[in-house]
Amino acid sequence: MKLDNIYKEEKKSAFAKLSEIIITMASRPSGLIGLSILVFHIILAFISPYIAPHDFKAIDPTLMLQAPSAEYWFGTDDLGRDVFTRTILGGRTALTITFFGSLIALLWGGLLGIFCGLVGGKIDDVVMRIVDAFLSIPWILAMLLIVSLLGTSTEVLIPALGFFYGKGIVRVARAATHDVIAKDFIVSARARGHSNFSIIWNEIIPNVRDAILVEGAMRWSWMLLGFSSLSFLGFGVSPPTPDWGLMISNARGLMSFAYWAVIAPIVGLSSLIIGINLTADAFAKALGIDRSTKAPV
Amino acid sequence: MLFLIIKRILLGFITLFIVSIITFVGTEVLPGDACTTYLERQAFGEQLEACYRRLGLNVPAYERYVSWALNAIQGDFGYSLSGEMPIKDVLGPRIKNSLVLASAAIFIGIPIALILGIITALWRDKLPDVAISTVTIFAMTIPEFISATLLILIIAIWLEWLPGIVIVPTDVSFLELLPNIILPVVAIAMIMTAHMARMVRSSVIQVMASEYVQMAILKGVPYWKMVFKHVLPNALLPAINVVALTIAWLLGGVVVTEVVFNYPGLGRLVIESISNRDLPTVQALAIILASIYVSINLLADLLTLMLNPRLKTLQIRK
Numbered sequence: 001m002k003l004d005n006i007y008k009e010e011k012k013s014a015f016a017k018l019s020e021i022i023i024t025m026a027s028r029p030s031g032l033i034g035l036s037i038l039v040f041h042i043i044l045a046f047i048s049p050y051i052a053p054h055d056f057k058a059i060d061p062t063l064m065l066q067a068p069s070a071e072y073w074f075g076t077d078d079l080g081r082d083v084f085t086r087t088i089l090g091g092r093t094a095l096t097i098t099f100f101g102s103l104i105a106l107l108w109g110g111l112l113g114i115f116c117g118l119v120g121g122k123i124d125d126v127v128m129r130i131v132d133a134f135l136s137i138p139w140i141l142a143m144l145l146i147v148s149l150l151g152t153s154t155e156v157l158i159p160a161l162g163f164f165y166g167k168g169i170v171r172v173a174r175a176a177t178h179d180v181i182a183k184d185f186i187v188s189a190r191a192r193g194h195s196n197f198s199i200i201w202n203e204i205i206p207n208v209r210d211a212i213l214v215e216g217a218m219r220w221s222w223m224l225l226g227f228s229s230l231s232f233l234g235f236g237v238s239p240p241t242p243d244w245g246l247m248i249s250n251a252r253g254l255m256s257f258a259y260w261a262v263i264a265p266i267v268g269l270s271s272l273i274i275g276i277n278l279t280a281d282a283f284a285k286a287l288g289i290d291r292s293t294k295a296p297v
Numbered sequence: 298m299l300f301l302i303i304k305r306i307l308l309g310f311i312t313l314f315i316v317s318i319i320t321f322v323g324t325e326v327l328p329g330d331a332c333t334t335y336l337e338r339q340a341f342g343e344q345l346e347a348c349y350r351r352l353g354l355n356v357p358a359y360e361r362y363v364s365w366a367l368n369a370i371q372g373d374f375g376y377s378l379s380g381e382m383p384i385k386d387v388l389g390p391r392i393k394n395s396l397v398l399a400s401a402a403i404f405i406g407i408p409i410a411l412i413l414g415i416i417t418a419l420w421r422d423k424l425p426d427v428a429i430s431t432v433t434i435f436a437m438t439i440p441e442f443i444s445a446t447l448l449i450l451i452i453a454i455w456l457e458w459l460p461g462i463v464i465v466p467t468d469v470s471f472l473e474l475l476p477n478i479i480l481p482v483v484a485i486a487m488i489m490t491a492h493m494a495r496m497v498r499s500s501v502i503q504v505m506a507s508e509y510v511q512m513a514i515l516k517g518v519p520y521w522k523m524v525f526k527h528v529l530p531n532a533l534l535p536a537i538n539v540v541a542l543t544i545a546w547l548l549g550g551v552v553v554t555e556v557v558f559n560y561p562g563l564g565r566l567v568i569e570s571i572s573n574r575d576l577p578t579v580q581a582l583a584i585i586l587a588s589i590y591v592s593i594n595l596l597a598d599l600l601t602l603m604l605n606p607r608l609k610t611l612q613i614r615k
């Protein structure tokens with residue numbers, strides 16, 4: 001009877017715990033700013049196709065490089081396209097690709113890390129050496145190679161980004177698993193004769209989940225940075241899709257005449273990255289995880 | 298101690314060996330080989346055969362790997378596809394240029410990062426910390442190409458103080474290069490300094506909270522004496538590793554910065570060789586950049602080991 005009550009309390013608090021975390025995050029000024037920026041961008045990504053004042057791919061030679069006006073709030077670019085429309089649409093592709101990429105990274109990185117941490121021995125050694133090797137190839141070189149050989153479609157970019165940003169999560173998940181592996185409840189689960197799978201699912205994941213989620217949130221901002229760098233270099237999404245990295249690289253050559261065409265996407269991209277970063281930081285602090293001594297690898 | 302050092306060096310070599318296999322297999326498994334990707338539509342008949350023979354692609358993959366790896370160890374990476382030049386000669390001046398850029402950024406960045414990190418830690422949550430921390434967070438989160446583009450827009454276009462784009466040939470003397478590299482160096486140093494300052498800050502804060510510092514305060518050791526004698530030596534040691542990782546991580550960012558400024562370094566060569574589908578050069582670049590990464594990390598580990606007597610009896614890293 002008593003045990004039953006405890007179990008119910010646990011269950012009930014799942015949603016309450018989430019809202020508690022969000023309230024804790026919002027109680028800090030930096031967390032509140034980060035959350036508001038992120039929520040703003042997500043809402044914008046959903047509603048922007050319906051509120052966009054112009055057609056994002058409508059080319060009009062008579063409207064080339066117009067300065068901001070009442071009709072064209074952020075001016076027009078070198079092909080006469082409305083910069084405001086393209087800017088509010090520009091986050092959609094980046095957000096979608098990096099969000100699903102981060103999910104993939106979290107899944108494979110987290111599971112492989114937990115597995116390696118639990119099994120240890122030879123398998124662990126081999127996997128960690130391979131992860132180290134992947135970590136030592138600059139991300140941009142590897143990404144460029146894959147993208148230039150397989151193409152720049154969304155179906156390639158999501159798994160490619162997910163794979164490359166997951167290797168760092170392997171390390172974090174492995175270290176977190178090492179922290180709990182020697183605890184009594186794992187030893188007793190083993191003594192009860194539970195399988196490795198059951199131990200991972202019931203004992204380890206609830207204990208390392210926070211650390212992995214925080215790492216995943218951080219990866220999200222780095223992945224966004226990596227993805228927009230790819231777009232900027234011309235290896236990301238293809239034109240005429242509105243994308244901030246692509247817009248910056250196109251407008252850069254003409255920025256001495258038309259700075260508005262480069263400033264608008266810069267503000268969009270920077271604010272989103274800063275928003276995700278501040279949110280991830282606040283998330284880590286709300287869960288009581290100190291990230292400040294981590295290197296950006 | 299000696300055993301640990303040797304083990305660490307061996308691990309570095311193993312990592313490089315795996316990198317070489319990954320890049321080799323990667324370029325092998327991905328659709329198309331060096332010849333078909335380079336020749337594109339003309340990849341048939343006589344031309345393709347000639348290209349295969351020239352690159353030795355007509356022998357089995359493992360044999361090619363062995364001969365490539367043996368040559369690469371001696372610094373011979375074969376011929377690039379586009380320039381018809383030995384890759385070694387292409388790389389030489391590029392490495393020099395990138396080294397100039399990176400070392401300038403490091404020499405400017407490390408002292409500033411130390412000062413900023415210590416100030417923000419000692420005045421934690423006060424005005425100097427809040428102001429500097431806000432700026433560093435901005436500097437480290439904004440992508441390299443955005444800060445570089447903004448620098449060009451403000452300094453080169455609006456204020457017209459410095460050239461915005463490097464338009465010198467690859468093999469130019471240092472003095473001619475100097476005015477051209479100020480903006481790229483600032484762009485790279487900014488991000489690096491911000492990262493390092495954050496690390497130094499948290500490291501100093503951790504040590505300030507430790508028991509022996511509390512003890513020193515209670516004993517009445519003068520504040521600045523305590524900072525310089527007890528806090529900094531202990532706080533800066535763990536920062537070495539983190540600084541190394543930051544520098545290594547920036548290798549990717551330098552690629553983008555070099556492209557923005559049109560700087561003739563390794564980074565732009567990465568983009569050029571990938572755009573030209575010059576896979577032998579890409580392989581060479583991957584192994585060189587990975588070697589830089591591995592050696593910076595190795596150096597940091599050994600430095601920490603030598604400076605920290607406590608670590609001599611422990612495992613270096615997990």
